[in-house]
Amino acid sequence: SQQGEEDPQALSIQEGENATMNCSYKTSINNLQWYRQNSGRGLVHLILIRSNEREKHSGRLRVTLDTSKKSSSLLITASRAADTASYFCATAHTGGGNKLTFGTGTQLKVEL
Amino acid sequence: DVKVTQSSRYLVKRTGEKVFLECVQDMDHENMFWYRQDPGLGLRLIYFSYDVKMKEKGDIPEGYSVSREKKERFSLILESASTNQTSMYLCASSFSGSRGNTIYFGEGSWLTVV
Numbered sequence: 001s002q003q004g005e006e007d008p009q010a011l012s013i014q015e016g017e018n019a020t021m022n023c024s025y026k027t028s029i030n031n032l033q034w035y036r037q038n039s040g041r042g043l044v045h046l047i048l049i050r051s052n053e054r055e056k057h058s059g060r061l062r063v064t065l066d067t068s069k070k071s072s073s074l075l076i077t078a079s080r081a082a083d084t085a086s087y088f089c090a091t092a093h094t095g096g097g098n099k100l101t102f103g104t105g106t107q108l109k110v111e112l
Numbered sequence: 113d114v115k116v117t118q119s120s121r122y123l124v125k126r127t128g129e130k131v132f133l134e135c136v137q138d139m140d141h142e143n144m145f146w147y148r149q150d151p152g153l154g155l156r157l158i159y160f161s162y163d164v165k166m167k168e169k170g171d172i173p174e175g176y177s178v179s180r181e182k183k184e185r186f187s188l189i190l191e192s193a194s195t196n197q198t199s200m201y202l203c204a205s206s207f208s209g210s211r212g213n214t215i216y217f218g219e220g221s222w223l224t225v226v
Contacts, residue, residue, distance in 0.1 A: 009152075031213060042116070042202060042217035043155075088154065097162070098143050098212035099170075104154035 004089055004103035012109045019076040021106040023089030024069075030092045032065055033100065034074050037086045046087075047074075079110045114139045116218035118203050124224045131190040133221050135203030142208040144186035145215065146170075146178065149200045158201075161186055162208060193225045 004025035013019050023032070031050045035043040049056045049065045049072070056063045062075040076083055086107050090100040119134040137144065143162050147155040147170075157170030159178040167178050175197060179187045186205075190197055200222050206215040 033213070040220070042219045043204075044217070045214045048213055092213065098206050098208055098215070099145075099157065099160060100215060101157070102147070102155035104152060 004091060004101065006087070006089060006103045006106040008106060009104070010107045010109070012111065013079060015079060015081055015110055015112050017079055017110075019079050019083070019108055019110070021074050021087055021108070023072045023074070023103050025072075025089075025091045025101070025103075026070065028094045029067070030094055030096075032063075032072050033090045033092070034061075034063060034072075035088045035090060035102075037088065037105070039085070043088065076108075079108075081110050081112055083110050084108060114205075114216040116203055116205055116216050118201075118218040118221045120221050121219065122222045122224075124226060125190075125193050127194060127225055129190075129193050129225075131193050131223065131225075133188040133190075133201055133203075133223070135186045135188070135205075135218055136184050137186075137203075137205040137216070138184065139205065139207075139216070140183065141205035141212075141216075142183075143206045143212055143215075144180065145204040145206075146176075146186065146188045147202040147204065148172065149202055149220070155202065158188065190223075193223075195225050197223065198225045199223060 007022045033048045034046045089103045145160040146158045161180040203218040204215045206212040
């Protein structure tokens, strides 16, 4: 299986703090994406970083990619209670077309 | 807005029943996917389709089949439901090629097999 893994599995922080979650994968990729899932709902796309990029920003989100280590991190700055959700990384592997392989997810809880 | 609609949010079926999960997308996407989500295992790809009547096995196709007779509709079929198929099923769709980097998900179907 090419499935990646997120770390940590669960993260609990206070509102206003930054949240960092990591993703590791196994084979070469075209791009890596992060998705968010509110409890019991479908996933929503957050951000995409291509294999030739090292860092990308979108609002309070910052994603880094290290292809030599086959890893990525997602940083959410100044977290809010509404950020409470599960976050998944997904990789588009070289030669895999538009298929995405998802990691196991990080459950983020932001407390007031 | 892209809309991926899964016809049933919650289903309870008996062991051995044939189960149909229906999914419709309204964005003229070429690709459609069925994933299964279980705690601690993340999302695992069951089948995907890149065109009408075309299908390809994902990582866990055993016990499942699919049908794509029309571009907008992708059905997941459990020929004989078993208790280990109790799970949340997620349908998704995307464009193909360079426009297909983002995939769009439905709200999920919770299936319980008793």
